[in-house]
Amino acid sequence: MxxxxxxxxxxxxxxxxxxxxxxxxxxxxxxxxxxxxxxxxxxxxxxxxxxxxxxxxxxxxxxxxxxxxxxxxxxxxxxxxxxxxxxxxxxxxxPEGAVEDNADVDERAALVKAAVQRLPEGLREPLILTAYSGLSHQEAGEALGLTAKAVERRVASARDRLRLDLLASSA
CATH class of the missing domain: 1.10.1740.10 (RNA polymerase sigma factor, region 2, helix turn helix motif)
Structure with a gap:
C-alpha cells in the first residue's frame, strides 16, 4: 500500500x-x-x-x-x-523474553526461538525486523531510530551470538 x-x-x-x-x-x-x-x-x-x-x-x-x-x-x-x-x-x-514451549514447533525451531529471545533487546529487535519481518536495514533503522549501518552491525552481531548459542546448546 x-x-x-x-x-x-x-x-x-x-x-x-x-x-x-x-x-x-x-x-x-x-x-x-x-x-x-x-x-x-x-x-x-x-x-x-x-x-x-x-x-x-x-x-x-x-x-x-x-x-x-x-x-x-x-x-x-x-x-x-x-x-x-x-x-x-x-x-x-x-531472562529477557522468556519463551513458551509450543507443541506445534519442532525442536530446532524452539531452540532458535529461545536463542533469539535470549538476545539483548538491542540485537533482537533489528534481527527480527529484518530476518523475520522482511524489512530492509533502512526500514528497520527508521522504525528503531537507528541508521541502516547500525542495524546492519547489530544484525551481524545477533547472528554471531545466535550461532555460538546454538552451537553450545547442541554440544
Missing part, C-alpha cells in the same frame, strides 16, 4: 490492516513471550496509527506502524515488570 489512507477511508484502513497485520503480528510473536499479548499489541498498533494518523509525516507506512508496535511492546514489557516488582517487592530476575 502506498501512503496512509484518510482517517475516514474504512476500506483503505482495512486493506492496510490486511496487508501489514500478518507481518506486524509475526514480528511481535517473535519479540514477546506471550502470543495473546502479540495479538493484542498488533491490533492496538493499527488502532493507534488510525487515532494518530495526523502525526504521520510521510515516508514508509509500514515502517511507521512497526515503530508504533515496537513502542507498544516495550511499554507492555515495562508495565509487566513494574507490576511484578510491585506485587513481589522484588526486581524480577528473569
Amino acid at each position: 502506498n501512503g496512509l489512507p484518510a482517517k475516514d477511508d474504512q476500506a483503505g484502513w482495512r486493506v492496510l490492516f490486511d496487508e501489514l497485520n500478518p507481518r506486524v503480528r509475526g514480528y511481535l510473536y517473535r519479540l514477546l513471550p506471550d502470543a495473546a499479548d502479540a495479538e493484542e499489541i498488533a491490533t492496538e498498533a493499527f488502532a493507534t496509527a488510525w487515532r494518530t494518523s495526523e502525526r504521520f509525516t510521510g515516508g514508509n507506512v509500514s515502517t511507521w506502524i512497526f515503530g508504533i508496535a515496537i513502542n507498544l511492546a516495550r511499554n507492555r514489557r515495562r508495565s509487566w515488570l513494574r507490576r511484578l516488582a510491585r506485587f513481589t517487592g522484588l526486581t524480577p530476575d528473569i
Whole structure:
C-alpha cells in the first residue's frame, strides 16, 4: 500500500490492516513471550496509527506502524515488570523474553526461538525486523531510530551470538 489512507477511508484502513497485520503480528510473536499479548499489541498498533494518523509525516507506512508496535511492546514489557516488582517487592530476575514451549514447533525451531529471545533487546529487535519481518536495514533503522549501518552491525552481531548459542546448546 502506498501512503496512509484518510482517517475516514474504512476500506483503505482495512486493506492496510490486511496487508501489514500478518507481518506486524509475526514480528511481535517473535519479540514477546506471550502470543495473546502479540495479538493484542498488533491490533492496538493499527488502532493507534488510525487515532494518530495526523502525526504521520510521510515516508514508509509500514515502517511507521512497526515503530508504533515496537513502542507498544516495550511499554507492555515495562508495565509487566513494574507490576511484578510491585506485587513481589522484588526486581524480577528473569531472562529477557522468556519463551513458551509450543507443541506445534519442532525442536530446532524452539531452540532458535529461545536463542533469539535470549538476545539483548538491542540485537533482537533489528534481527527480527529484518530476518523475520522482511524489512530492509533502512526500514528497520527508521522504525528503531537507528541508521541502516547500525542495524546492519547489530544484525551481524545477533547472528554471531545466535550461532555460538546454538552451537553450545547442541554440544
